[in-house]
Structure formats: C-alpha cells, structure tokens
Amino acid sequence: MTTYHVTADQTPIKFGLSGAEEVRQNIRTIVSTIVGTCSFHREFGIDPQIFDLPTSAASALLEVSIISAIEKFEPRAIVTNVEVRIDGSKLIPTIAFSLREEG
Numbered sequence: 001m002t003t004y005h006v007t008a009d010q011t012p013i014k015f016g017l018s019g020a021e022e023v024r025q026n027i028r029t030i031v032s033t034i035v036g037t038c039s040f041h042r043e044f045g046i047d048p049q050i051f052d053l054p055t056s057a058a059s060a061l062l063e064v065s066i067i068s069a070i071e072k073f074e075p076r077a078i079v080t081n082v083e084v085r086i087d088g089s090k091l092i093p094t095i096a097f098s099l100r101e102e103g
Contacts, residue, residue: 082094
C-alpha cells in the first residue's frame with residue numbers, strides 16, 4: 001500500500017485531478033478550511049477554537065480533529081499518521097495517508 005503525504009498550505013486548487021492527487025488536494029482543502037466558512041456545508045473543516053488553546057494542547061487536539069474531518073469528508077483516504085510541527089505560534093500539520101481502493 002502506497003503512503004502519500006500532504007501539508008496544509010496555500011497551494012492553488014487544480015481542476016481535473018484524479019486518484020491520489022485529487023485526494024491529496026481534498027485533504028489540503030479540508031485542513032485549510034475553518035468550520036462555518038463553507039456556505040452549504042457548515043461543519044466542513046477544522047474547528048477554529050482549537051487555535052485558542054495552549055500550543056501543546058492545540059497540537060494534540062488538531063491531530064484528532066484532522067483525522068476525524070478526513071474520515072468524514074474524504075472517505076477514499078485512510079489516515080496513517082498526522083504530525084504537527086510547531087513553528088513559533090504556527091501549527092503546521094503533515095498528514096500521511098493511503099488510498100482505500102489500493103488496500
């Protein structure tokens with residue numbers, strides 16, 4: 001089973017992707033979206049209250065929130081690991097996943 005990686009960043013959206021690249025882009029969108037900001041899907045994304053917590057608590061809660069959101073909104077992905085790097089006051093998650101249909 002192949003493992004893919006994605007980091008939450010501001011990579012522009014590309015249309016017409018398929019397979020792992022489409023799933024990678026969808027995961028990036030999920031973890032870069034704040035709950036309540038998607039007009040017709042208010043629960044889509046990550047809860048912004050996480051970021052008001054102390055950094056170590058926020059990091060742990062962000063990992064759990066990311067896994068939960070990906071399981072809910074991108075069923076083709078199986079999250080194998082979430083690592084949150086702390087850069088000053090920024091939390092930068094890197095998600096490792098495999099594709100369900102490859103398993």
